[in-house]
Amino acid sequence: xxxxxxxxxxxxxxxxxxxxxxxxxxxxxxxxxxxxxxxxxxxxxxxxxxxxxxxxxxxxxxxxxxxxxxxxxxxxxxxxxxxxxxxxxxxxxxxxxxxxxxxxxxxxxxxxxxxxxxxxxxxxxxxxxxxxxxxxxxxxxxxxxxxxxxxxxxxxxxxxxxxxxxxxxxxxxxxxxxxxxxxxxxxxxxxxxxxxxxxxxxxxxxxxxxxxxxxxxxxxxxxxxxxxxxxxxxxxxxxxxxxxxxxxxxxxxxxxxxxxxxxxxxxxxxxxxxxxxxxxxxxxxxxxxxxxxxxxxxxxxxxxxxxxxxxxxxxxxxxxxxxxxxxxxxxxxxxxxxxxxxx
Amino acid sequence: xxxxxxxxxxxxxxxxxxxxxxxxxxxxxxxxxxxxxxxxxxxxxxxxxxxxxxxxxxxxxxxxxxxxxxxxxxxxxxxxxxxxxxxxxxxxxxxxxxxxxxxxxxxxxxxxxxxxxxxxxxxxxxxxxxxxxxxxxxxxxxxxxxxxxxxxxxxxxxxxxxxxxxxxxxxxxxxxxxxxxxxxxxxxxxxxxxxxxxxxxxxxxxxxxxxxxxxxxxxxxxxxxxxxxxxxxxxxxxxxxxxxxxxxxxxxxxxxxxxxxxxxxxxxxxxxxxxxxxxxxxxxxxxxxxxxxxxxxxxxxxxxxxxxxxxxxxxxxxxxxxxxxxxxxxxxxxxxxxxxxxx
DNA sequence: TTGAAAGCGCTAACAC
DNA sequence: GTGTTAGCGCTTTCAA
Numbered sequence: 001x002x003x004x005x006x007x008x009x010x011x012x013x014x015x016x017x018x019x020x021x022x023x024x025x026x027x028x029x030x031x032x033x034x035x036x037x038x039x040x041x042x043x044x045x046x047x048x049x050x051x052x053x054x055x056x057x058x059x060x061x062x063x064x065x066x067x068x069x070x071x072x073x074x075x076x077x078x079x080x081x082x083x084x085x086x087x088x089x090x091x092x093x094x095x096x097x098x099x100x101x102x103x104x105x106x107x108x109x110x111x112x113x114x115x116x117x118x119x120x121x122x123x124x125x126x127x128x129x130x131x132x133x134x135x136x137x138x139x140x141x142x143x144x145x146x147x148x149x150x151x152x153x154x155x156x157x158x159x160x161x162x163x164x165x166x167x168x169x170x171x172x173x174x175x176x177x178x179x180x181x182x183x184x185x186x187x188x189x190x191x192x193x194x195x196x197x198x199x200x201x202x203x204x205x206x207x208x209x210x211x212x213x214x215x216x217x218x219x220x221x222x223x224x225x226x227x228x229x230x231x232x233x234x235x236x237x238x239x240x241x242x243x244x245x246x247x248x249x250x251x252x253x254x255x256x257x258x259x260x261x262x263x264x265x266x267x268x269x270x271x272x273x274x275x276x277x278x279x280x281x282x283x284x285x286x287x288x289x290x291x292x293x294x295x296x297x298x299x300x301x302x303x304x305x306x307x308x309x310x311x312x313x314x315x316x317x318x319x320x321x322x323x324x325x326x327x328x329x330x331x332x333x334x335x336x337x338x339x340x341x342x343x
Numbered sequence: 344x345x346x347x348x349x350x351x352x353x354x355x356x357x358x359x360x361x362x363x364x365x366x367x368x369x370x371x372x373x374x375x376x377x378x379x380x381x382x383x384x385x386x387x388x389x390x391x392x393x394x395x396x397x398x399x400x401x402x403x404x405x406x407x408x409x410x411x412x413x414x415x416x417x418x419x420x421x422x423x424x425x426x427x428x429x430x431x432x433x434x435x436x437x438x439x440x441x442x443x444x445x446x447x448x449x450x451x452x453x454x455x456x457x458x459x460x461x462x463x464x465x466x467x468x469x470x471x472x473x474x475x476x477x478x479x480x481x482x483x484x485x486x487x488x489x490x491x492x493x494x495x496x497x498x499x500x501x502x503x504x505x506x507x508x509x510x511x512x513x514x515x516x517x518x519x520x521x522x523x524x525x526x527x528x529x530x531x532x533x534x535x536x537x538x539x540x541x542x543x544x545x546x547x548x549x550x551x552x553x554x555x556x557x558x559x560x561x562x563x564x565x566x567x568x569x570x571x572x573x574x575x576x577x578x579x580x581x582x583x584x585x586x587x588x589x590x591x592x593x594x595x596x597x598x599x600x601x602x603x604x605x606x607x608x609x610x611x612x613x614x615x616x617x618x619x620x621x622x623x624x625x626x627x628x629x630x631x632x633x634x635x636x637x638x639x640x641x642x643x644x645x646x647x648x649x650x651x652x653x654x655x656x657x658x659x660x661x662x663x664x665x666x667x668x669x670x671x672x673x674x675x676x677x678x679x680x681x682x683x684x685x686x
Numbered sequence: 687t688t689g690a691a692a693g694c695g696c697t698a699a700c701a702c
Numbered sequence: 703g704t705g706t707t708a709g710c711g712c713t714t715t716c717a718a
Contacts, residue, residue, distance in 0.1 A: 053711030259632035396695030
């Protein structure tokens with residue numbers, strides 16, 4: 001590969017002049033003739049600036065880091081789209097780090113985090129969907145680069161992008177109520193994130209608004225580590241509902257669990273939606289491949305991805321960061337897993 | 344952040360000594376006392392080597408690039424696991440570039456590819472599952488860094504990792520035959536890759552071995568751009584089979600399409616597997632969330648991902664590259680979408 | 687308008 | 703053993 005030096009030699013100018021012409025230089029400070037000579041030389045030599053040298057000199061990499069659950073976790077694809085698009089549009093590379101790895105331990109995570117945050121390889125870091133334990137708090141706090149958290153708030157990092165999680169669950173309650181349901185259950189998640197809390201809170205508040213009674217027996221928490229492991233949230237609901245009977249509808253707060261809930265129901269001979277309606281919070285591509293197809297509450301996940309990248313880039317450029325909640329209202333995506341309750 | 348210089352000052356030695364002690368230096372050429380002073384100083388200053396400076400100096404980034412279809416394509420998650428794991432184990436970062444983007448055009452792809460291959464940001468590039476058109480051939484050929492293609496062979500790049508695609512389809516044919524099927528159809532893909540060709544070839548050869556007749560009417564090609572768009576592969580098979588009747592079993596060569604095929608069948612009132620058995624080539628996580636759950640032919644996708652990373656790293660270190668086919672034999676993962684044909 | 691020179695932070699050949 | 707020095711490829715003052 002040719003370098004600035006080669007171009008300079010061929011164009012018979014100093015490398016600084018080449019640099020000015022080829023990069024910086026918004027004001028085009030260079031004689032037209034020189035410019036042309038330099039550009040011709042660069043073309044002839046197929047010159048391409050070395051990004052690493054540039055990064056070292058300018059102390060910025062034009063790359064952002066993304067910490068995500070195992071990349072292969074197919075539960076958050078929509079948001080990833082938004083991140084990819086926004087990064088591409090901004091001309092930033094994406095250095096992706098899988099988090100909840102099979103076989104990854106606390107020490108290796110520590111090391112990866114320190115490396116990503118402090119060793120100059122990225123200009124900023126996005127933490128998306130991955131749950132990072134308190135043990136890593138000091139590392140996050142002493143980060144050299146700015147951090148934006150996606151899909152939940154954090155007291156540590158005053159920079160986050162979230163969506164109207166609570167309202168989404170309320171919307172689900174309303175939808176089910178309008179179909180005639182009053183016996184509504186809830187499968188949540190165990191993680192201690194604001195998102196999980198907001199959704200649960202939305203459930204209580206939605207039920208209250210609709211004048212419905214919340215029954216502990218109809219509530220359980222995921223995740224579904226293994227649907228074959230026996231003790232699933234659905235199993236626990238069935239178990240504890242023996243006296244009062246089953247709910248006629250279930251809100252599944254984690255979209256990742258919803259297909260598994262449906263699948264487990266079909267194994268148990270529970271017909272969806274005839275015996276029980278199921279609605280997932282958050283819309284994803286794979287809601288279309290379950291059977292019956294999953295009714296969901298859409299949330300602006302793609303926008304959340306985009307916005308998080310934009311915020312991070314702003315932060316890199318020195319702007320103050322804030323917690324931001326996207327104003328987009330949740331809405332029902334009607335498919336086949338919800339219907340009127342059986343008489 | 345502190346630099347070598349800071350550490351050197353604090354330890355009252357030259358920066359080169361610090362560098363030797365903290366990095367290089369397998370032989371530990373340093374007085375024990377000096378070592379300790381340096382290490383103490385580094386700890387006190389929380390010194391971390393700047394990766395960018397290191398990269399510039401050593402002309403290697405310890406990062407590999409990954410070109411993949413839209414990251415959010417949930418069809419190749421297993422292999423991604425293998426890639427992530429292997430990269431992590433080797434201490435390499437993963438710079439991920441989404442390829443078949445909504446809204447990405449030929450020019451921007453060109454630019455991204457040139458950047459990734461030539462600007463020193465990665466030591467090598469993995470092209471996984473993404474179909475890269477011939478127009479980009481010159482760019483690939485003039486790459487500064489080595490390239491490994493995953494999941495297909497390419498005349499351009501003499502370095503690939505593939506699996507026993509043909510044999511997988513043969514295995515599927517055998518499985519269906521053993522269940523009593525003789526009317527077997529095939530849904531393939533249109534892409535002109537060796538993988539697509541190998542699978543098709545495996546179908547012909549498997550059918551021949553079993554003494555079964557291949558009927559054109561029972562064959563079609565995906566992909567499923569949109570299951571709602573009307574003209575799906577399944578529709579075309581149903582259409583052209585009017586005279587001779589439908590097959591009793593369908594091999595779906597693209598695992599991405601299989602859930603959609605099943606879903607379309609249920610919409611059309613075709614019961615799986617009673618009316619028609621369905622088997623997918625390649626096993627994935629979401630085979631478990633379709634209903635009925637999808638029977639598949641397992642292929643070593645995770646291993647393919649690992650192997651590709653290992654090969655790439657070898658190439659970076661100067662080893663000669665080859666086309667490599669993983670020796671692992673395909674095997675049936677029995678779930679609920681295949682069964683004996685209706686009498 | 688252009689060139690000279692310094693330096694981003696690090697490594698490694700060479701000298702002492 | 704340890705320091706000196708050069709330089710990876712680039713950008714950006716400062717001088718001319």
